Amino acid sequence: MPYEPTLTLATPEDYRFSANLGYLMRSPKECLHLIRDGRLYKALPLDGTPVLEIGADDDNRLLVAFADDRGVPSEDVRAASLAYIREWLDLDTDLEPFYRLAADDPILAAAASMHKGLRLIGIPDLFEAMAWGILGQQINLAFAYTLKARLVEAYGTPVSCAGDTCWTFPQPEVIAGLEVKDLLPLKLTVKKCEYLIHAAELIAGGALSKGRLQELGYREAEKALVRIRGIGPWTANYVLMRCLRMKDAFPIDDVGLHHALRHVTGSDAKPSREEILRLSAGWRGWESYATFYLWRLLY
DNA sequence: TACCAGGATATGG
DNA sequence: CCATATCATGGT
Secondary structure (H helix, E strand, O other): OOOOOOEEEOOOOOOOHHHHHHHHOOOOOOOOOEEEOOEEEEEOOOOOOOEEEEEEOOOOOEEEEEOOOOOOOOHHHHHHHHHHHHHHOOOOOOOHHHHHHHHOOOOOHHHHHHOOOOOOOOOOOHHHHHHHHHHOOOOOHHHHHHHHHHHHHHHOEEEEEOOEEEEEOOOHHHHHOOOHHHHHHHOOOHHHHHHHHHHHHHHHOOOOOHHHHHHHOHHHHHHHHHOOOOOOHHHHHHHHHHOOOOOOOOOOOOHHHHHHHHHHHOOOOOOOHHHHHHHOHHHOOOHHHHHHHHHOOOO
């Protein structure tokens, strides 16, 4: 079904829209975007919450339409939407160095080849990234999606989208105003309720911001995050990877990474920290991308 | 049905 | 500093 794209967006030579949709479709419980007939829909967390419909043409360009019935938005909103897409889908990173190192890497070669054209899908909003990390601690991914959907449907904002509902993630100001007892019915642990509310308070109060973390650089930003209650090394690196887009962020404690490494090496035991450091020695500066690609081997 | 899941923290040695 | 218990529901 043809549609009239309002905007077109050039992508890098090695970009493949379908490879990225593959990642975005990994959970049927995802509530922050939806995919229909090869097109991606999302309500952007920007002023006016524009709803985007994103497809691709044969020349590997992204075709962007505004999928709500409010007509074409203002120039400002269009520009902000394009900027959001570039960041979310990571259209401005040159992946050539990553593919070059992956081609000769016994761990990465297969994943890089199989999913070539995939980019690290981001979580531009800091609170969403932290909340998603906290929710996902020590539970399987399917359950994490269930919890996220409950949180979003309780405290987020519904937006009509392609005859369905897209949601925007709850604002930190909203979650900061809650008490543990408000979140318990979602079946989070008491600690996760506390972590979530505390993170929301830090961001809503201005004590923590994406911009400030960005200025710190990887090591210092990691330290700053780990000092926050409920944010350990895994969550800190997850946030730096998905939100701050630090390419050397590396969630080395990630169970999914461990499974992927076992899958590639054929080992039946969880790799030790030393083993992972040895296997990843050649990934310097691309640890986040390496992890993201390895995750794709799991589902 | 058991087992375990994209961990973090508190506690005890 | 390292090992262990605890959280706690739900997916497979």
